Amino acid sequence: MEFPAALFPSYFTAGPPREEGGPAPVAGWGEHGQVLEAGPGRRQAQPAFVPRRGATGERWEAAEAAAVPVLLPSAGCWIPSPAPQDILYRSSLCRKLRAGKSGATLDFAKQLGHFFVDHPEDAFGSLGRLLHKNFYLGNAKLKRPARNSTIRMTALLEDIDRLEARRGCPRQHLASRLRWFSHLCRDWLFEVPLGLLADCLHEELAQQWSSLLFDDSLTGGALAWLPPEDGKRPVGRLVHPGGQAMNHLYFQDVVLEELPHARGSPAQFELSGRIRQVAAARVDGQDFVGVRSDYHCGVWRVPGKTGAAPTPLQVIRTDVPASCLTVSPHLPGELSVCTQSGTVYLWSVETGLQQLRHDPQTMFFRDHSPWRWSDFTAHPRVLSCADRTGLQCLDARAPKRCHFDLFKVGEEAGCQQGERVVLPMYLGRAHPSQYLVTTQFSMYVLDERLPLVPVLKWAHMMKAPPLFAHLMPEKPGRSHKVLLGASRTQELLLLQYWGGSQSACQLAGTPQKLHSIAGCLQHLPTQLPHRHHLLQQRLSAPAAGLAATLQEDGPRKSMLIFQLSEAGDVFCQRLIHKATQHPAPPSRDEATTAPGSSPLFEAPASSPHGLSTAALRYRRWLRALSRAWREPPQHTWPPSLSQRRLFTRRDLEGPAGPSSLQKQMRQRLRQTMQEGGRIQRWEPLALQPPPLPQTLELAGGPDPLSNRLTAAWAGDWDQWWEERTSFSVAQRQRALRERRRRQKRARGHRSLSASFTSSLTYQSELSELSDGGPLLLSPGRPPVLSQESSPPAGSPPVRSHPPSPAPDEALLSSQSLRCRGIPKERRKTLRDYLSVWAEGPPEPPELPGSQASQLCFPSSQSQLSSASQPRRKRPRMGF
């Protein structure tokens, strides 16, 4: 590890920052900073000088006009986080009051109102219930006795409406009735004391607002790229969060071609919190991926081989939200964790957590932010830890004694007043002792061998503080690339630098702005206005992560940059290295790109589809997105079960109308009736039994399982079991007989329609009568009967429910028909008629109402019971 023989000159003063300042839009331009004599070894006539900033760097050009989606949008709809207009108070009056003053006014009243309207139970529950008799909401005048104890609310509501209508009116205070009411109720009406509620709400609002201004929980970014081992095959792995709550972790194989595309389905893990940060480092050919959510941190190991599955190794839970998780590039399974309580841990998968520091105060001066960060350094046992005021390095073996200051927000580094550390990052892959520190104004490169004095400083001029950074190290002689990314504005900046060992650190080339996700909007085809709005909202969601990789394909070098948005979209852009530096012809990007003109969607001649791959990618992405929009969000629907899964299609097939046999019979019957003749005997027109309708399974009598479930549901499962096991056979038989008798009696009182049920019995009687003719209309009945009446010896009677009532009941006996006053000669006709009916499913319109249809089922049930013989046995065996 060489140290540069000479460093760029600089003053060194200790103390707090003196320079006043603030965000300066152009502070990073036009300065060389300092110069240094280049290479003492050179013996030239004249000394040569190199600048600290402004040396020519490599030239990289974007391959596409915009960033291109890598993955299809996730199916679940995305709920955007609150925007300033949701929280802030906006009115002309307020603007006048605030003129000149900076600072936002939170719309406290609106939010409190929302709470009352959205959660009335929580706000007024008990008193509302107590008092609802005393509030009258109608329009009518109240009568005398009621007037004593009831308030008519209509007038109050009208007053409120009127108040809304004349907002801003100077005579606003004249709503005396409202004032009177609020004076009266303020102290006791609310479930939660109003003061307390208001405090909580205000606190929450202030917190929401501060996280809108700057959300540091995303620091570090939630996107990681695991490059292929040795760069042999162009298949790397993208680790990113997804899902509606961003609580799913995906490991997606990505093939690096002209445009990277996903291969296969990702390995997926569901976590119990929103993923804030994904950090990765490669040690000994294996990738270790650390994942941070607010209260949990986890670590996965991904073997170097492509396609090998990631293994979760360990999870820790914290009481205070964690603010940092970094993975050691030196030792396998080592990480560092910081929590917002100011604690720094070294976390080893093998030995557990080691607390290195606990200090709720900031290090160098007082700052209110609880944010802490920690990273590794060139020494595997020395960790850096940072807060908003600077960085210190601690030796994990003796954290109390051995430490030194690496960076201080102060005059030492030439900081401005109000400058704060935003993201520190160890640049070990470029140079073992280098460190990157970004603040909201500048970026610094530090060398731990020369602490406190930045070896490089540059005002980055970004509109939002850079929360993400990514390093792409290069071989000696070429510049290292650093990407800085901001969250809210999606800014991406590419910087190049070199030096640190043989020569002093230099910033090379000019910084380059890269495409943001939102920038592609102007290239997309025109959308319907509301679609456009939705798309805009989606595409301009704050960035949540950044990853990049360099790809060398023979002489061609390219750089792939992935950007993750809070909506879970991963976009990618490719930069191509231009070897020729000089006279650059005014290229496309010199021409102003007018909105609407879209080189992205211009058809290149080479493409067979008439569109570039990028455009095709967009088209697919947009299609998937619009599909996701069209599907109404799942949670607004009542929970339902898909029938298609529960039953096969055959199960669901309805009776397909009367069969040919039925038709024939009907025709014959009609004909015979017309002729006034009689049918002596149904001729076997077809030997096969008619197909059994299977539709009615559901409506069937309870089988043991459903019986049991019903009992369990009703809460008397014990009783059911009792019944099942302890009933003696005799008892049971008695009960059965008793029930049958009751049923018979009941049937006796029924009207004619009730007799339809018994048709089958009658039919069986008939078939018995018809001297052993082929059993046409009641197939498979005898076995059912035999089984039900006499259970096999040795096995206890299992069926607690009454055997299906229809079969063995004498239903339409001649006796009962006679009772109803049906003449003898017509009884037979009726029987004949009914027998035809009984074989097919009843036709609903001809049946009297629901009762009929209900009563009809047992008959088919009986048929069914024979068909489902084996099923009936199962419970018995199961018990």
Next chain:
Amino acid sequence: SSNEHKLNFKKSKEACLSYIQDALLQKQWKRAAEFLTCYVESLEKDYSREHIGPSEMIWRIGTEILWHHSQSRMKEFNCFMEQMKTLGVKRYLKVCLEHVFHLLCNGQIDEAYQNLSLAESWRCGEQTAIQDKEIKLIQAYRGLLDYCSWSKQKKILLEHGDDGFADLAVEQEMHSYFRKAAVNLKEIIKIPGVWDVFVKCYVDLLEFYGEHNEARQVLNEYAYNSKFPANPNAHVYLYQFLKRQGESKKSLISALKILHDIVPSHELMIDFNTILQKSKKRKKRQLGLEVIFAALDYSGWKENAKAWSCLSRQVKQIVISEKHLDWIKQEWNSRKDWWPDFHFSRYLAKRNWQENKSLSYEKALVAGILLGKDCKYFKYVSHQGCKARLKRFRMLKKFMTRHNPRICG
């Protein structure tokens, strides 16, 4: 109203600036230049109290554009810079310095010198602290250029040592350069800062004229003054000076000891280790072992074959002599929980074997001594070595079986 007009003007100014910024960040220099010509108007009504006013913005943006614009020439750049110097009094020195830097980087040393002289003589009322610093820097750079001329003259003088007449004139000129350079350089290195270039030049001047004591004082001050940052180079310069002066081992060691305390990973630690190992004192040799162990703690040294051979040599010596095994034990105690994974994993054994056989030999020796014969690293490398029929590795195996050191236990 005028207020409204002011607001509108401000708004359009901001919009224009953001266009320029956008163009610059996308390297569209031509476009940026066009916008800048519009932005110049903002100078007319400069009400802003921001710390970077429009005039500074124009200077910064204009400079950047002229650096990169394909059609810009040095003449135009100089002309622009002259204009910018007159635009703001407070910024005059800074613009001058930047102008000089640009001239220097483009090899226009004489123009740069002229500009520095001009800037140095500039006076305008009371100086602010920043201006004071800037003027000191300007003087220092002038001193640096004087030094460059001096060394050029010196070279001529040394090359044409025979020509008597020319000698005198050249020598006189050289002396005048020396005086000018020395005065200016001496000033700046008194102020706390990183002045590597200036210190080196000044010491070179002093050494040439035999003022070794002052040179030593300057270097000591630069290295040990606590107001200065802990710059490893300051110690390196001192060490190199002492070495040049043929100082005793003891003073060299003390200089390097301090460097070791500040930067244990400095590349001079190998020299330090070599010096210490040669020492007859036990304490020094122990320190040598400490130094090389400490250096190898750093990831930058992981594959440094030289450092590993230093360590393996010393460790082997200790094992053979069977004296001071406790030194190794002491060093190993604080490392035994992480060095095996950090240096001696199977993955590294494989890779080191593939990439650098002699490194893997040295490391295997150390691993064998520290962790025993059964450690993954030693096993793999010695196996591979024997398979490849390399004599060295067979010897290594024999050595290990013969001595069977027990550090790990």
